[in-house]
Amino acid sequence: MPWLITTVAAWVILILLIDLKQLKYTFWSGLFALLCQLIIDNMAVHLHLYEFKFTIAKIIHSALFFTVGAPFAIGILFAQTYPKNRLMRLIDIIVSTVLFFIMEYALNFIGALRYIHWGYLYSIPIDILALMSMGNLITIFKLAPWMRKGNA
Known part of the structure; x- marks a missing residue:
């Protein structure tokens, strides 16, 4: 049940904050975040670092409802709100972490x-590196609204 609650909460936040006009671009960042989460969690579960409990359904050793909830929604919103200013990008990564x-x-x-x-502290560098990677993807593929002509 906790995984379903995180999914519902993530989707409510996403629905409240999403810019539907940008979704054809920001969707890819959500997909990238989802794939990163699946890869990292699959390796961690396979290596017996941690395990998921109370899952209703699983996808590649991960709680399905978590995967389609928080990582996907956060990936979309991260691209949608990705700042121009480099200092603000750093602050964004710290706050997200x-x-x-x-x-x-x-x-x-x-x-x-x-x-x-x-341990909790082990997740911090993983989160920072994943968010930095997502920032690179956003920059390379111009997924943030301000990166495309006519959206400045």
């Missing part, structure tokens, strides 16, 4: 995520 940390802590606290050979 803190939010991921809080969500992971809460999921671990309620028992939906069980650490085996993992």
Whole structure:
């Protein structure tokens, strides 16, 4: 049930904040975030670093409802709000990492995520690198609205 709740919360936030005119671009960032999450979690579960509990359905060792919820929605919103200013990009990554940390802590606290050979602090560099990679993808493919002509 906790995974379904995270999905519903993520989709409510996404629906409230999404710019539908930009979705044909920002969708790809959401897909990239979803794929990153699946790859990282698949490796972590395979290596017995942590495991998912209370899953209704799984996709490649990950909680399906989490995968199609938070990572996908955050990826879309990250591209939609990706700042021009480099300092603001750094602040965006730090704030997003803190939010991921809080969500992971809460999921671990309620028992939906069980650490085996993992700790909270290990996730911080993973989150930072994933967000930096997503920023590179956004820049390379011009997924942020301000990066395309006529959207300045």
